[in-house]
Amino acid sequence: MKFWNSTLRSMDEYIPGEQPSNLDEYIKLNTNENPFPPSEKVMKAIIENVTPNLRRYPDSKASRVRAIFAEQNNISPENIFVGNGSDEIFTLIFRGFIEKTGLAAFPYPSYALYDTLAQGNGIKFKKIAMDKSLTVDMDKFLEEKYDMVIIANPNNPTGTYISTARIKHFLTNFKGLLVVDEAYIDFYGGSAIGLINEYDNIIVTRSFSKSYSLAGLRVGLAIANGDIIKGLLKIKDSYNVDALALAGAEAALLDTRSFEYNISMLRNNKEYLEERLSSMGFEIIPSRANFVFTKHPSIDSKMLYEKLKEEKILIRYFSGPIQSEYVRISIGTMMEIKKLCQAIASILEGV
């Protein structure tokens, strides 16, 4: 690894959820993909944009996506940035808004990519362990001088949620930059977007991968003070989001009816899964996302994950303290949930 620099050498590799090549043989409830297809209008809009104009560079400012989101959320386009998935936005935040000598902090357990991206940009960080109730105690982020705090809200993998009032209270005492990753916010609402007009030190990020069923398209948003957005525009690659992803995102935002239907179906299936799991004796952490974080008193979580994998059902198991006690199960279609619950029932019978 002769040409790797010290940053690349010292970083850990991020391991995304398994994507088996024989995907169609599996029920895949391990990466929080939405079980329902994207809206027909989105697919139509993308297809309509597959034209000779693909020879041209896309709109580097993503003007239409920003205008639509701004109008729908009663903010200005100058407060919105469009990224190649919210992953790219986190990378840009680490590159542009914290010094190499700075210190970041995230709760633990949370989205493991924050660790990887911080390492990949040479940023030091601390992980603040949650207590046994698996909620984030924001006060702990005030105990030391952190330049940046990132929270996922709802949190991944726990599904737990912090109220906007609580975040607002935190901001009144916090001098660094707070990043609120709202990849899962659409399922049950409660966004902190409104705080950007009041505080210049909050960046809210969004994703089209979950609630819009567009993980394959790679679109994410950052919503923040105009100076932050200017910085993101300055440091990003010129053409970071492709023309078809922009077309899809525009149509997705405009088709509010499909969006709401998708969300209501998802919530319906989540409630059904929670009921079934409860009735089988699972302990379920209250989730406001499209997944549940759960454990059963009579089966080890890693064993449950492995036995389900043998049945061609993928759920997510994370090693490490606290989280290894649980499994994370993404919400699937009703048929997938029923098959999962049958398989779990059989496994429980055997223990």
Add this chain to the structure above:
Amino acid sequence: MKFWNSTLRSMDEYIPGEQPSNLDEYIKLNTNENPFPPSEKVMKAIIENVTPNLRRYPDSKASRVRAIFAEQNNISPENIFVGNGSDEIFTLIFRGFIEKTGLAAFPYPSYALYDTLAQGNGIKFKKIAMDKSLTVDMDKFLEEKYDMVIIANPNNPTGTYISTARIKHFLTNFKGLLVVDEAYIDFYGGSAIGLINEYDNIIVTRSFSKSYSLAGLRVGLAIANGDIIKGLLKIKDSYNVDALALAGAEAALLDTRSFEYNISMLRNNKEYLEERLSSMGFEIIPSRANFVFTKHPSIDSKMLYEKLKEEKILIRYFSGPIQSEYVRISIGTMMEIKKLCQAIASILEGV
């Protein structure tokens, strides 16, 4: 700009070529976009991939694109990386393969994005001025200890080319990392890809934006030693290229017939433009790309650019030493070239 870090504060903004919002009113010969549409098979392949599966994450390893390119070029998939345009690849190279204390070098004039990206990643660099013949003297990159040298080959904006033999000779004396940006290589051939088997310190990059008419799709490749590729895979965002871009790139590589036809049309139009410009008294730098770098003894280049813009024809003018003497004209369709030449003839009559 309270939260901007020192890197973001000190970098210059990259100014891409003008993309007027009333695009259709212009003949646009300023950003080296291919004037011909992408292959029908590519458009069909993309449309076929607009399915409910867009709800799923794309293949994070881009396995099929790598397999196809590997087979066509008689190298291994382990030597190939797929990026969100070659722009992303340059960013990743700056992030992973040079220390913050390192020194990079590029020729001048060359692709201005290298400067921006180096600055945006806190990397110091020197620009080595070309002589009046506008060719790169590689020996100048041996006069100081550079950790990384980036050359565009053919060079942008000059169109000049360095032979593989010359690059090979350079590598026998150079201990740093050489990046050869082959965004324009397909038009006249002469790639340095073959050197990756012999030297572990060369990265060749490619783009689908020019020769494949897919600037709107954002796909680029890096070809290098397996250790370099492993590093790029480690430091990239998990899902950096979206599912439709991957589908388009696969189809583009496979449709060699359309590719060759596109290239031959482009060369034909380029030769025609060169003849017409010559006959009007222009001096033309020998170009192996889809643009020409040219100047006229009796009209200032900036004035020519401005007068053509009044006629709704966009060509590229760069300020700065040497290059401000010239304009860069991307090769258009035959109709666009004829209109351009008519407009130039009128302008020359007036001076």
